Amino acid sequence: MEGQVEIRSPLVSRQLRGGTLPARAPHGVIAGSLALTAAALAATGAFGIGLLMALGTIVSCIAIYAWSRAVEGPRRALDRLMTFAIAAAFALALIPLLSLLFQVTKRGLPGLDWEFLTGTPRGVIGGGGAAHAILGTVVITGVAAAISVPIGIMAAIYLNEYGEGRLRRALTFFVDVMTGIPSIVAGLFAYALFAIFFGPGIRLGIMGSLALSLLMTPIVIRSAEEVLKIVPNHLREAAYALGTPKWKTIVKVVLPTAFAGLVTAVMLGIARIVGETAPLLVTTGVVDSINTNPFQGRMQNLAVYAYSEYRTPGVMKQASYDRAWAAALTLIAIVMILNLVARLVYRRCKTEIG
Amino acid sequence: MVEPTGARGARADAAAAGSTEAKADLGQGPPDRRRAATMQTRGLNLFYGDFHAVQDVDITIEPHKVTALIGSSGCGKTTFLRSLNRMHELTAGARVEGEVTLDGQDVYAGGIDPVKVRRMVGMVFQSPNPFPTMSIHENVAAGLSLGSGRVGKAEKDEVVERSLRGAHLWNEVKDRLDRPGSSLSGGQQQRLCIARAIAVEPEVLLMDEPCSALDPVATLAIEDLIGELKSRYTIVIVTHNMQQAARASDITAFFNLEETGRPGRLVEVGATETIFTSPTVQATEDYVSGRFG
Numbered sequence: 001m002e003g004q005v006e007i008r009s010p011l012v013s014r015q016l017r018g019g020t021l022p023a024r025a026p027h028g029v030i031a032g033s034l035a036l037t038a039a040a041l042a043a044t045g046a047f048g049i050g051l052l053m054a055l056g057t058i059v060s061c062i063a064i065y066a067w068s069r070a071v072e073g074p075r076r077a078l079d080r081l082m083t084f085a086i087a088a089a090f091a092l093a094l095i096p097l098l099s100l101l102f103q104v105t106k107r108g109l110p111g112l113d114w115e116f117l118t119g120t121p122r123g124v125i126g127g128g129g130a131a132h133a134i135l136g137t138v139v140i141t142g143v144a145a146a147i148s149v150p151i152g153i154m155a156a157i158y159l160n161e162y163g164e165g166r167l168r169r170a171l172t173f174f175v176d177v178m179t180g181i182p183s184i185v186a187g188l189f190a191y192a193l194f195a196i197f198f199g200p201g202i203r204l205g206i207m208g209s210l211a212l213s214l215l216m217t218p219i220v221i222r223s224a225e226e227v228l229k230i231v232p233n234h235l236r237e238a239a240y241a242l243g244t245p246k247w248k249t250i251v252k253v254v255l256p257t258a259f260a261g262l263v264t265a266v267m268l269g270i271a272r273i274v275g276e277t278a279p280l281l282v283t284t285g286v287v288d289s290i291n292t293n294p295f296q297g298r299m300q301n302l303a304v305y306a307y308s309e310y311r312t313p314g315v316m317k318q319a320s321y322d323r324a325w326a327a328a329l330t331l332i333a334i335v336m337i338l339n340l341v342a343r344l345v346y347r348r349c350k351t352e353i354g
Numbered sequence: 355m356v357e358p359t360g361a362r363g364a365r366a367d368a369a370a371a372g373s374t375e376a377k378a379d380l381g382q383g384p385p386d387r388r389r390a391a392t393m394q395t396r397g398l399n400l401f402y403g404d405f406h407a408v409q410d411v412d413i414t415i416e417p418h419k420v421t422a423l424i425g426s427s428g429c430g431k432t433t434f435l436r437s438l439n440r441m442h443e444l445t446a447g448a449r450v451e452g453e454v455t456l457d458g459q460d461v462y463a464g465g466i467d468p469v470k471v472r473r474m475v476g477m478v479f480q481s482p483n484p485f486p487t488m489s490i491h492e493n494v495a496a497g498l499s500l501g502s503g504r505v506g507k508a509e510k511d512e513v514v515e516r517s518l519r520g521a522h523l524w525n526e527v528k529d530r531l532d533r534p535g536s537s538l539s540g541g542q543q544q545r546l547c548i549a550r551a552i553a554v555e556p557e558v559l560l561m562d563e564p565c566s567a568l569d570p571v572a573t574l575a576i577e578d579l580i581g582e583l584k585s586r587y588t589i590v591i592v593t594h595n596m597q598q599a600a601r602a603s604d605i606t607a608f609f610n611l612e613e614t615g616r617p618g619r620l621v622e623v624g625a626t627e628t629i630f631t632s633p634t635v636q637a638t639e640d641y642v643s644g645r646f647g
Contacts, residue, residue: 164446243472
């Protein structure tokens, strides 16, 4: 059987031009399969959008393979089948993401008004805004980043430029272990540390920042290390050959070359921590008024705010729920804006490494 | 700081200290007054971990001459070249035994700062490697900005122009000094790298197959440049191209290895004309006449 198939394939028959499906064939197959499946489902009375998509995908895979095999031969048919399968997997992966974005936007938009962005719930019954939480998120995340970025990048420089042997391997191992720390453990660690000095029940913004920096540092280290690794060695050698000390080579040649990638590394770290809830619940507490001093008093943040609005709604339950959704939407918007800024920086500063 | 030995006088001492006055002194002298350094190796053995790469090299590299290192791939030419300015040791596990002297001073002696050795023994690499984050101007001035002393803007501009003129690149780039170095063609980039290397006024210039990534026209430009640079520097060039060795060098050293896995050795060294017309060793004759390798 196999032998016969090969003889019929275009290359073996020395005929370069084989049969080809029309350019729009894949689209046609998908549309046709969906229509056919919909009709079949309607006839059996079991119509459902999820079922339609699942069955439709399978039917179109079979259809494109059969049609292509008949016209183009087995190699092209397998290629088309794989293309379909990969596209389907991509769509499947996209469904939860899009659905989440859609739900958060739909439910968050009604609560997202001027009052939400500028007001606080202090002295307001069943209303108020989340300005205190937005500011708190910015301060806590900012301080955490201020702790993590220097430590993370310097550790990455050590691992990539200086470290060797056992110490390097041990550090890499512990960084990997740190990446897997459950966030609540980081929160409890920060709480326990501060409780030693300030007594139990202490709640400070800086505690939250410390807990978050425990989560952020390993991410920054690992991604910054990868970025430094791709700075080509011949650039370092060029600097050494000019009589440049090693530290200056790193500061003036390696880091600028890797700058765009380092920004991305920092962004990955921030994206990891900006939505953390559990460690902040035990370290920064819940509060109704604006506090921008991380060294004094409780500090609210968006994730904890969303949680507490949902958990303990006020007299007007629906308004509380709306504010929780709006807080979630704001959080996503902050991450998105930060990502866009990082992409912009990346595009501007990207160096072509030849 | 180790006291300079032998012929190196106060000037070399000042240069080693890397002070700005020393730099001015190095830079200002007219070409004929400038004195390049002699390099010499005695019983030089180079290793990568357990692998013995180069064995027992004794050679004297004359000042104001172009010395070409030829030989088949893997015979240790590049390794030898990199040992002359202590770049060899940058490879993990690399080891050096024996002596390399720069005007009589052992560059591998204890207390010698490799950074200062490299300042006096510059290097141009196989493929052009301008710093991608820097402009043409910044690339040429890199050796000054990355070095120890502070250098004023006027002096920097002057050094940049002089170095670019020295590398025959000034006329092509003078109107776009602030463009990135990577915007130039391959041949121009290599001349930019040469300008960058001579901007710090080294005494010896090592070139590791500087033309292997270039077309014949760019290669010719670099070879002409090498011919001119030897009035100011001692030049060592590794090349796979025997015509290039014959054209551009005064002295040729032939490296060979008896078989794979054995260390490379210096077989013969002599005036280029002698090596190419009447070498004393059969292996050299076989190689230069293209019978093997």
